Amino acid sequence: MLDTKLKNNKNIYFVNLTAFIILIIISMGIFSIYPNIKGWAKEESISSYEDYDFLRTVYKSNFVLYKELLGQASQEELTGGKIYISSYNTHNDTEDNIIGNFNYELNSWKSDLNNNYKNLDYLVYGDDITVNNTNTNNDLKELVSNGETNNLKNKYSWYMVVKYDSIGLISISNVYGADENIIKNAFSGLNIKEVWRYPLIDENNIKFNPIKNATFIYGIPKDLKYTDDLSRMIDESQNQINVGAVVTVVFTMVCIILILSLLVPYRYGKDVFGIRFILKMPFEINCFAFGAGGIGSGFLLISAVIETLKNRLVQNLIGSRIDKDLENFTITSVNIIVWIIAIYIIFAGVMLLKHIFNNGLIKYLRENILTIKIYKYIKSKLIIYIGNIDLNDNSNKFIIKIIGLNLIITSICCIFWFFGVVISCIYNIALFYLLRKHYRDIKNKFKILINETDKIANGNLDIEINNDLGIFNPLKEKIEKIQGGLRKAVNEEVKSQKMKTELISNVSHDLKTPLTSIITYIDLLKKSNISDGECKSYIDTIDKKSQRLKFLIEDLFEVSRATSGDIKLNLVNVDIVELMRQTQIELDDKITNSKLYIKNNYPKDKTILELDSQKTYRIFENLLINVVKYAMEGSRVYVDMIDEKDKVKITIKNMSAEEIEFDPFDIVERFQRGDKSRNTEGSGLGLAIAKSFVEVQGGTFDIEIDGDLFKVIIIFKK
Numbered sequence: 240m241l242d243t244k245l246k247n248n249k250n251i252y253f254v255n256l257t258a259f260i261i262l263i264i265i266s267m268g269i270f271s272i273y274p275n276i277k278g279w280a281k282e283e284s285i286s287s288y289e290d291y292d293f294l295r296t297v298y299k300s301n302f303v304l305y306k307e308l309l310g311q312a313s314q315e316e317l318t319g320g321k322i323y324i325s326s327y328n329t330h331n332d333t334e335d336n337i338i339g340n341f342n343y344e345l346n347s348w349k350s351d352l353n354n355n356y357k358n359l360d361y362l363v364y365g366d367d368i369t370v371n372n373t374n375t376n377n378d379l380k381e382l383v384s385n386g387e388t389n390n391l392k393n394k395y396s397w398y399m400v401v402k403y404d405s406i407g408l409i410s411i412s413n414v415y416g417a418d419e420n421i422i423k424n425a426f427s428g429l430n431i432k433e434v435w436r437y438p439l440i441d442e443n444n445i446k447f448n449p450i451k452n453a454t455f456i457y458g459i460p461k462d463l464k465y466t467d468d469l470s471r472m473i474d475e476s477q478n479q480i481n482v483g484a485v486v487t488v489v490f491t492m493v494c495i496i497l498i499l500s501l502l503v504p505y506r507y508g509k510d511v512f513g514i515r516f517i518l519k520m521p522f523e524i525n526c527f528a529f530g531a532g533g534i535g536s537g538f539l540l541i542s543a544v545i546e547t548l549k550n551r552l553v554q555n556l557i558g559s560r561i562d563k564d565l566e567n568f569t570i571t572s573v574n575i576i577v578w579i580i581a582i583y584i585i586f587a588g589v590m591l592l593k594h595i596f597n598n599g600l601i602k603y604l605r606e607n608i609l610t611i612k613i614y615k616y617i618k619s620k621l622i623i624y625i626g627n628i629d630l631n632d633n634s635n636k637f638i639i640k641i642i643g644l645n646l647i648i649t650s651i652c653c654i655f656w657f658f659g660v661v662i663s664c665i666y667n668i669a670l671f672y673l674l675r676k677h678y679r680d681i682k683n684k685f686k687i688l689i690n691e692t693d694k695i696a697n698g699n700l701d702i703e704i705n706n707d708l709g710i711f712n713p714l715k716e717k718i719e720k721i722q723g724g725l726r727k728a729v730n731e732e733v734k735s736q737k738m739k740t741e742l743i744s745n746v747s748h749d750l751k752t753p754l755t756s757i758i759t760y761i762d763l764l765k766k767s768n769i770s771d772g773e774c775k776s777y778i779d780t781i782d783k784k785s786q787r788l789k790f791l792i793e794d795l796f797e798v799s800r801a802t803s804g805d806i807k808l809n810l811v812n813v814d815i816v817e818l819m820r821q822t823q824i825e826l827d828d829k830i831t832n833s834k835l836y837i838k839n840n841y842p843k844d845k846t847i848l849e850l851d852s853q854k855t856y857r858i859f860e861n862l863l864i865n866v867v868k869y870a871m872e873g874s875r876v877y878v879d880m881i882d883e884k885d886k887v888k889i890t891i892k893n894m895s896a897e898e899i900e901f902d903p904f905d906i907v908e909r910f911q912r913g914d915k916s917r918n919t920e921g922s923g924l925g926l927a928i929a930k931s932f933v934e935v936q937g938g939t940f941d942i943e944i945d946g947d948l949f950k951v952i953i954i955f956k957k
């Protein structure tokens with residue numbers, strides 16, 4: 240028996256050693272084909288040497304290197320403030336703070352050049368070429384000579400010459416590896432104040448000395464010696480990866496691993512380290528573990544592959560300053576470990592499935608479902624509990640005390656035989672009066688509760704129950720909550736009835752006004768003594784009033800369908816930024832006539848939402864028309880769109896021409912207008928339709944009022 244046990248242990252050790260070796264081999268094999276994956280998923284690269292941030296850093300370097308050049312020439316330590324700031328005049332800050340901040344900023348530019356752009360070669364010299372500043376042995380001076388530059392093209396992937404003349408004008412020449420026009424345009428928009436960005440300076444309070452009579456030659460070698468921001472920028476531009484292709488390849492690899500795992504016999508697979516423990520775990524825990532582990536490892540796996548192919552893995556894990564050999568070791572180790580974890584999870588899942596089928600699904604579930612185990616445990620404990628009285632419960636203690644006291648008294652009565660009968664009668668009479676008193680107290684409190692409840696039922700919602708009702712106090716609290724709810728419901732109903740009355744009145748007024756005009760002008764047309772001009776004028780008026788009546792009826796049907804939910808949506812991908820622009824263009828005449836100035840604040844990129852384009856256009860149109868009608872003439876209207884992570888927020892703000900006296904909750908009701916006299920054109924349905932169309936598309940529509948500032952806030956979920 241001992242020999243059998245030793246033999247089994249040897250078999251388990253052999254199985255685990257074999258499994259570990261196979262895991263390492265498969266993981267290293269997959270990692271070895273990363274270059275092929277990169278070739279399949281590679282996208283067209285974009286020149287990193289035209290990047291604005293890179294050119295901005297080069298521009299900052301001019302000031303750092305020029306300062307060092309002047310220091311070499313004068314053989315003394317010069318500060319940036321002394322070289323570049325010629326005059327200063329401000330009351331908002333002290334001169335020491337300005338100079339100190341500029342020197343600090345110049346030092347940070349120098350640190351950035353020396354630490355994060357170590358791969359950038361440079362040569363700087365003035366008119367006196369005997370004094371120069373360089374960090375390379377390569378002869379960058381060839382760029383400004385008339386000789387051939389093939390030697391530099393063999394060494395450098397990018398270079399250029401920046402020259403400042405005697406008055407500080409900058410010129411760009413000899414650009415290689417990038418578009419010269421792009422670089423010139425970038426440099427033309429830069430100046431020392433723009434790159435410094437100190438908040439307390441402007442063109443009037445501080446003057447700068449320009450760089451003069453200096454030439455700067457920059458180059459980036461093809462063979463980069465250091466890992467820095469520059470190398471990562473170049474790697475990233477040269478390693479554009481198609482994520483979809485990577486996901487497809489990783490999914491294919493996972494499927495192959497799954498097939499290989501299915502080929503492993505169960506009798507060997509269950510002996511792999513940790514598998515037996517997994518097989519014994521409850522079914523629910525395994526479902527959660529494999530679900531979360533599968534999703535997590537899948538995300539980790541795809542992220543590791545993508546970041547490795549983009550040469551960004553080490554930067555994201557450790558940081559920028561790392562030795563090249565250590566970087567390669569880290570990349571290899573992380574990818575192999577991630578693949579080992581993913582392969583083990585797949586293998587363990589396959590072994591669990593084989594275990595379930597080998598033992599039978601019903602048997603496995605009966606023995607491993609945690610819910611059944613908990614149910615059996617509770618059931619066994621419940622039987623024991625039912626057989627015992629919980630003496631910790633207050634009601635049980637009270638009942639036991641009463642019964643015990645009664646037992647003691649009756650037992651004492653039994654001792655005295657005949658006299659005990661008399662004592663028992665006296666005891667029961669006293670007990671009767673005591674119970675009757677307690678019963679009457681409960682009855683009176685219950686009667687008070689019933690009377691107050693009847694008053695509430697008869698419509699008196701303002702009564703207060705101030706009596707102490709003892710055991711009925713919890714019920715009293717519930718009734719008070721019901722009373723508050725009824726009061727709120729009644730107030731809502733009164734408000735609803737009032738709004739219905741106003742609705743009927745408003746509908747009658749808005750329908751009757753154009754209809755009366757139509758009837759009046761038709762009667763005028765029936766007269767025979769009217770001229771052609773008058774006839775045409777009457778017909779135009781009838782047409783205008785009939786169109787208004789038509790639009791009013793159409794709006795009424797529109798808001799009725801939206802309110803009842805009988806509305807069909809044609810959902811498509813809509814760029815709401817472009818839709819808002821289109822709405823403003825089509826309403827441009829009305830906006831111009833109202834002398835309003837619209838200030839738009841849109842996201843830089845397209846904002847795509849799944850909406851009904853026609854109804855969303857109607858929302859924007861109604862809101863802008865509302866602004867045109869009621870905004871103060873000559874004022875500004877602010878239209879803001881904020882693209883957030885899970886929603887898009889649209890805000891329209893305007894200053895009302897008239898004092899705002901209405902409630903923001905009432906103005907979105909049907910036939911409500913900001914113009915209470917109803918002298919303006921319109922149906923009063925604009926905001927109601929807009930609100931209904933927003934809500935039927937799953938959004939929210941709110942109105943906020945601050946003095947005479949009227950603000951509409953729309954939120955659409957992504």
